[in-house]
Amino acid sequence: MKAIVVKGVTKDFGALPVLKGVNLEVEQGEIFTLLGANGAGKSTLINILTTLSQPTAGTVAIMGLDPRTAGNQVRRLMSLNAQATTLDGEFTGAENLSLIARLRGVKDVPAEINGLAQRLDLTSFLNRKVKTYSGGMRRRLDLAMSLLGNPQLIFLDEPTTGVDPQNRLALWQMIRELRDAGKTVFLTTQYLDEADALSDHIAFIHDGVIVKSGTPAAIKQRVTATYTLQVAPADEAVATATLGAAGIAFAPTEHGLSLTAKQAEPALTALLDAGVTVTHYDQDETDLESVFLNVTKEAAHANL
Numbered sequence: 001m002k003a004i005v006v007k008g009v010t011k012d013f014g015a016l017p018v019l020k021g022v023n024l025e026v027e028q029g030e031i032f033t034l035l036g037a038n039g040a041g042k043s044t045l046i047n048i049l050t051t052l053s054q055p056t057a058g059t060v061a062i063m064g065l066d067p068r069t070a071g072n073q074v075r076r077l078m079s080l081n082a083q084a085t086t087l088d089g090e091f092t093g094a095e096n097l098s099l100i101a102r103l104r105g106v107k108d109v110p111a112e113i114n115g116l117a118q119r120l121d122l123t124s125f126l127n128r129k130v131k132t133y134s135g136g137m138r139r140r141l142d143l144a145m146s147l148l149g150n151p152q153l154i155f156l157d158e159p160t161t162g163v164d165p166q167n168r169l170a171l172w173q174m175i176r177e178l179r180d181a182g183k184t185v186f187l188t189t190q191y192l193d194e195a196d197a198l199s200d201h202i203a204f205i206h207d208g209v210i211v212k213s214g215t216p217a218a219i220k221q222r223v224t225a226t227y228t229l230q231v232a233p234a235d236e237a238v239a240t241a242t243l244g245a246a247g248i249a250f251a252p253t254e255h256g257l258s259l260t261a262k263q264a265e266p267a268l269t270a271l272l273d274a275g276v277t278v279t280h281y282d283q284d285e286t287d288l289e290s291v292f293l294n295v296t297k298e299a300a301h302a303n304l
């Protein structure tokens, strides 16, 4: 059984369509990362998956259950670590944990808190008021909060935003440990290196649609095969017309013309045959940053 199956989910806010037919599947025991620019629809989708909001159309299954008819059951399976932290600064870390543990119906609250404190290395500051914590301490406490009650499915909305590099690595390690303990982790992040380092699967959301998904390696491999080609400024109009006439698709970028591997060689040949001066022709770098820029640009282009 899949941990999450989303089929054809749309969400309109009044006349504004925000999700426009999202499809995705998350396996049990994997780290799945949703990547997208501000306003792409990540939080809207997380709200639907965590039963905080209803889709306008389409279906969602969480561990085979429909959140619309089995909301309570679904909520018991999951925890949400949202961007707006729910920690109360006037309480100590231990008090915050204890409050949520009771709300979640944890049976042996002190044992659960001690276990988590040891696992997440919180013990040294657990009895201080949260308002005295650093950002990294807060994030670690946040993570502990989301593990109370032993949920199977953990939603982490930008868990390392504002965290220093050392604590960021520590959080990465904890997130991997969750996966290794059999939990399913649904992550959103604005950091592409984080997605690359942690994820089993990545989905790029752009303007309410998943525009690309796969393993980090597969995505990079596919996008390894993009090339940037530059022509002399005086030849730009001829180059565009030549490629257009030859039916070769390209995307103009700030660095030149972006082409897939399949199109790159025919494009180069066509341009040289037409007497165009090509000043630069090279394969693009293969980090997720360029993948992200590429897929969002392609998608924006397709919508024109």
Ligand SMILES: Nc1ncnc2c1ncn2[C@@H]1O[C@H](COP(=O)(O)OP(=O)(O)OP(=O)(O)O)[C@@H](O)[C@H]1O
Pocket (backbone or CB within 6 Å): 013, 016, 018, 036, 037, 038, 039, 040, 041, 042, 043, 044, 045
């Ligand atoms: N309750 C709402 N009413 C109207 N519009 C909304 C509502 N919630 C979200 N939106 C709009 O939906 C779009 C997607 O928002 P969402 O918060 O899902 O994006 P996001 O990908 O999570 O962005 P960010 O990275 O900034 O958190 C935005 O244009 C936002 O203004």
